[in-house]
Amino acid sequence: MAGIKVRDLAYGRIRSPDLDAQEAFLTAFGMARAARTDKALYMRGTDPAHHIHVTEKGDPGFIGFAWAVADEADLKAVAKLPGASGIETIDEPGGGKRVRLTEPNGYTIEIVHGIESLAPIHVARQAINSGAAPLNRAGEVIRFPVGPSTVKRIGHAVMGSPKNQETVRWFRETLGLICSDDVYAGEKDNLIGQFSRIDAGDDYVDHHAFFCMKNARAGLNHFSFEVQDIDDVFMGHEYLNGTGKYDHMWGIGRHLLGSQVYDYWADPWGRIHEHWADTDRLNARNGGNLVSAEEGLRSQWGTRPPEKFIGHISP
Numbered sequence: 001m002a003g004i005k006v007r008d009l010a011y012g013r014i015r016s017p018d019l020d021a022q023e024a025f026l027t028a029f030g031m032a033r034a035a036r037t038d039k040a041l042y043m044r045g046t047d048p049a050h051h052i053h054v055t056e057k058g059d060p061g062f063i064g065f066a067w068a069v070a071d072e073a074d075l076k077a078v079a080k081l082p083g084a085s086g087i088e089t090i091d092e093p094g095g096g097k098r099v100r101l102t103e104p105n106g107y108t109i110e111i112v113h114g115i116e117s118l119a120p121i122h123v124a125r126q127a128i129n130s131g132a133a134p135l136n137r138a139g140e141v142i143r144f145p146v147g148p149s150t151v152k153r154i155g156h157a158v159m160g161s162p163k164n165q166e167t168v169r170w171f172r173e174t175l176g177l178i179c180s181d182d183v184y185a186g187e188k189d190n191l192i193g194q195f196s197r198i199d200a201g202d203d204y205v206d207h208h209a210f211f212c213m214k215n216a217r218a219g220l221n222h223f224s225f226e227v228q229d230i231d232d233v234f235m236g237h238e239y240l241n242g243t244g245k246y247d248h249m250w251g252i253g254r255h256l257l258g259s260q261v262y263d264y265w266a267d268p269w270g271r272i273h274e275h276w277a278d279t280d281r282l283n284a285r286n287g288g289n290l291v292s293a294e295e296g297l298r299s300q301w302g303t304r305p306p307e308k309f310i311g312h313i314s315p
């Protein structure tokens with residue numbers, strides 16, 4: 001085994017026949033264009049990552065996703081894995097180097113390093129009053145701009161797979177991900193969904209960077225992006241709803257596992273993109289749990305997921 005530990009999810013990669021329509025959706029969803037070529041669209045959030053979403057021009061499809069490593073030595077280690085591409089110079093805006101791997105369902109997992117950073121985009125935010133802190137904004141009225149959410153960063157990728165346990169084992173062993181919550185149905189060894197987070201030692205990371213659930217078909221369930229705060233989830237919902245152009249898939253609610261306030265939207269080819277704010281943040285000492293589906297796959301508030309969301313796969 002390579003023994004590396006990835007440092008962050010970097011970007012998702014899909015294919016669409018119309019980059020104008022893809023950019024219109026992602027702009028309404030709250031990303032900004034980082035670069036566009038004849039062949040592909042690169043979108044960013046407000047954090048410095050050059051891009052967090054890549055769309056290649058072509059028939060609609062899920063290509064895979066990329067993980068950043070902290071050290072170029074990690075690229076050398078994964079390049080030795082069976083089926084690995086070897087270290088490549090990325091011939092795309094932002095540059096950098098990568099190794100391409102193939103996960104058990106045939107999708108491409110890129111391990112990347114040295115991609116250019118951009119200046120962060122500043123988002124002005126006013127303080128929020130709460131019961132415990134009633135004077136956070138004393139003497140000042142709050143006013144939000146009307147418009148899309150402002151996506152900050154990519155948070156996680158979710159896949160479905162008929163071989164979900166093998167898939168999760170591959171991701172954990174190859175990328176150094178660790179268990180946050182393994183979810184079972186019926187017998188305790190019948191795992192139907194597994195939440196994995198990055199192992200950054202004592203540093204705190206999102207509850208999950210990768211979730212894989214059992215499905216008859218393999219593919220993408222959704223890509224997920226952190227927005228500025230809970231208001232931003234609601235503001236983005238109002239905006240996307242107001243366009244009348246896009247399918248709302250689920251939300252708004254607050255998950256149990258991960259605790260995010262979530263809202264899910266489909267792009268023009270049915271690929272689901274999630275907005276969220278306020279996830280649980282854990283470190284390596286938090287360990288992992290085995291939980292039942294009834295206990296774990298519910299919301300703390302909000303409606304139950306519709307069938308069109310639960311079974312959704314974009315191959």
Ligand SMILES: [Fe+2]
Pocket residue numbers: 156158222224274
């Ligand atoms: Fe999600």
